[in-house]
Amino acid sequence: MLILLPPSEGKTPASRGAAVDLPTLSFPGLEVARQEIMEALAEVSGRHDALEALGVGASLADDVDRNRRLHAEPAAPAHRVYSGVLYEALGYGSLTPAQRRKADEWIVVISALWGAVGFADAVPAYRLSMSTALPGVGRLASYWKPRLGEALAERAAEGLVVDCRSSTYASAYSPPAERTVTVDVVTERNGKRTVVSHFAKHHRGEFVRHLLARRGKAPSSPAALLAVARERWNAELTDGTARKPHSLVLVLDD
Numbered sequence: 001m002l003i004l005l006p007p008s009e010g011k012t013p014a015s016r017g018a019a020v021d022l023p024t025l026s027f028p029g030l031e032v033a034r035q036e037i038m039e040a041l042a043e044v045s046g047r048h049d050a051l052e053a054l055g056v057g058a059s060l061a062d063d064v065d066r067n068r069r070l071h072a073e074p075a076a077p078a079h080r081v082y083s084g085v086l087y088e089a090l091g092y093g094s095l096t097p098a099q100r101r102k103a104d105e106w107i108v109v110i111s112a113l114w115g116a117v118g119f120a121d122a123v124p125a126y127r128l129s130m131s132t133a134l135p136g137v138g139r140l141a142s143y144w145k146p147r148l149g150e151a152l153a154e155r156a157a158e159g160l161v162v163d164c165r166s167s168t169y170a171s172a173y174s175p176p177a178e179r180t181v182t183v184d185v186v187t188e189r190n191g192k193r194t195v196v197s198h199f200a201k202h203h204r205g206e207f208v209r210h211l212l213a214r215r216g217k218a219p220s221s222p223a224a225l226l227a228v229a230r231e232r233w234n235a236e237l238t239d240g241t242a243r244k245p246h247s248l249v250l251v252l253d254d
Contacts, residue, residue: 001218002161003107003208006169008084011125013066014076019124021075026108026118027151033144034114040134041113041126042068054132063127070113073124078109078117081125085198086164089205090212092119099212106218107208108155110169112140115148130168141172148173160220162211163245164204180245181222181237183207189254196252203250207233222246 022031044053045067051057054064066073075081079092092103107119112130117123133139152173161180163170170182185200186193196203210232211218219225222237225248229235233250240246 001106001159001211001220002156002175003211004161004163004165004173004175005082005086005107005109005208006165007109007111008082008087009129010084011063011081011127012076012083013125014074014081017074017076017122019072019075020070020122025114025121025123027116027155029151030115030147033147037113037128037134037137037140037143038070040137041128042070044134054127055129056127060127063125066124067126067128070124070126075122075124077120078123079103079107079119081123082109084201086201086205086208089202090209091205095209095212102212102218106212108152110144110148110165110173112144112172115144116152116173130172141168144172145174159218160222160225161245162208162225164208175245177240177243177245180240181225181248182245183248183250185250185252187252187254193251194254203252207250222248 022034044050045064047053050064051061056064092100095103104118104120109117109119111117112128112132113126114123130140137143156175161175163175163180163182183204185196185203187196207229211228214228214231219228226235226237229248229250236249236251238247
């Protein structure tokens with residue numbers, strides 16, 4: 001199984017430790033691309049208009065300044081650095097050792113800076129969105145799309161792909177549609193459904209945690225994933241096509 005997650009906007013910097021070692025990260029074929037993005041990001045982050053170029057406010061000035069020295073910043077496992085709503089709900093720290101091994105094996109984070117990293121890969125905190133365009137690189141989703149398609153081809157061919165990414169990060173990589181299931185969240189009240197936005201991250205995190213914590217074999221088909229979802233949620237599955245992934249919807253009572 002392959003579980004695709006977006007990074008969190010908020011990240012927790014490591015307080016100590018060695019710097020990132022690019023050759024040791026998952027998908028080593030991305031090393032040259034990662035180096036290129038790091039250099040372009042460092043250059044932009046040192047400009048007078050860095051905050052505007054990166055689309056962030058003044059409160060994140062320290063994060064942007066950190067972008068200038070990522071080669072020397074302490075690194076920590078991705079599951080610790082990414083610390084937003086989805087990751088809090090996933091709760092890696094409270095998983096059992098066996099469940100953590102599943103997480104490290106199954107989860108890949110699609111990143112504007114690294115392209116794709118494993119959950120146990122050691123990386124520094126940074127500030128960069130997939131929607132950003134960097135000088136000499138262009139818009140990052142377009143930059144990464146062909147590179148990730150090649151780098152993840154073998155990994156995505158190993159079984160079911162559970163896609164929990166937001167649309168911004170989904171645009172950077174399209175796994176094989178016939179083996180992919182996207183996860184969406186809606187609320188239902190008096191027969192009317194509303195798409196959940198911010199809190200969808202929380203429920204996707206809970207769903208991933210359920211996949212990791214439950215006993216039994218990992219689901220190997222969209223129908224099996226639906227059955228797993230129905231262990232805890234009211235869930236529905238819409239079949240995909242040759243080009244469009246299957247869609248799993250978690251239906252919450254409003």
